[in-house]
Amino acid sequence: MSKMERPSHRGLRHLALNVRDMDAMKRFYVDLLGFAVEWEPDPDNIYLSSGIDNLALHRSTALTASHSAPLTTRRSTPLAPESSTGPLDHLGVIVREMDDVDGWAAFLMERGVTMDAMPRTHRDGARSCYFRDPDGNRVQVIFHPPISGKA
Numbered sequence: 293m294s295k296m297e298r299p300s301h302r303g304l305r306h307l308a309l310n311v312r313d314m315d316a317m318k319r320f321y322v323d324l325l326g327f328a329v330e331w332e333p334d335p336d337n338i339y340l341s342s343g344i345d346n347l348a349l350h351r352s353t354a355l356t357a358s359h360s361a362p363l364t365t366r367r368s369t370p371l372a373p374e375s376s377t378g379p380l381d382h383l384g385v386i387v388r389e390m391d392d393v394d395g396w397a398a399f400l401m402e403r404g405v406t407m408d409a410m411p412r413t414h415r416d417g418a419r420s421c422y423f424r425d426p427d428g429n430r431v432q433v434i435f436h437p438p439i440s441g442k443a
Contacts (some may be wrong), residue, residue: 296402299387299395302442304435305345306384310352313426314338317349330438331416339416344442346434350381382422382430388440390419396433 311317321327326350327340327347336351387393393411400423402406408422408430420434434440 296399299392299399299431301392301396301433302386302440304383305386305439306348306432306436307346308348308381308384308432309379310354310381311349311379312352314349314351321347321349329421333415336387344439346384346386346436346439348381352379382428382432384420384432384434386440387433387435390435393419393421393433393435 293401309317314335316338318329324327327342329338330341330346331339333339338349340349342346375414380440387396390413397407397411404422408419408424411419411421418434418436420431420432422430425431
C-alpha cells in the first residue's frame, strides 16, 4: 500500500491568543504594531492582519485565574477539552486552496494523528481542521481567503 504524498502549505501565518484585556491588546497590535482589524464578529473576538497573516485575539478569563483552573473563554469556536490555560490558543499553517485542508486531514490521519476537529467551513468563509503536536499544542491547518493566495 502506497502512502499519500505530503500536501504543501504556505507557512505559519496564523496565531490565536487568549487575552485578558481585549482593549489593551487591540490598541497594542493595531495602534503600535500596525495591524489592521480584519473582522470583529463580537466583543470577545478580534481578527487582525498585516496583509499576509492573521492574528486572532480571544477574550479569556482563565489568564487572570490560577493556571490550575480550567480555561474559560468566550470565543467564536469552541476549545477542545484538553486546551492549556496559557495565552496560546493554537497556531495555524496557511494553505493555498480550501480543498488542501481536507488533504492535510487525510494525510495526517493516515499517519495516525488524531484530529481534534475535522475539516469544516467557518462563518467567515475560512476552512480548517485541528490536531495536536507531540507536546499538546493545538495546530490548525487553515484556508483563510484574505491571505491564502498571497506569497
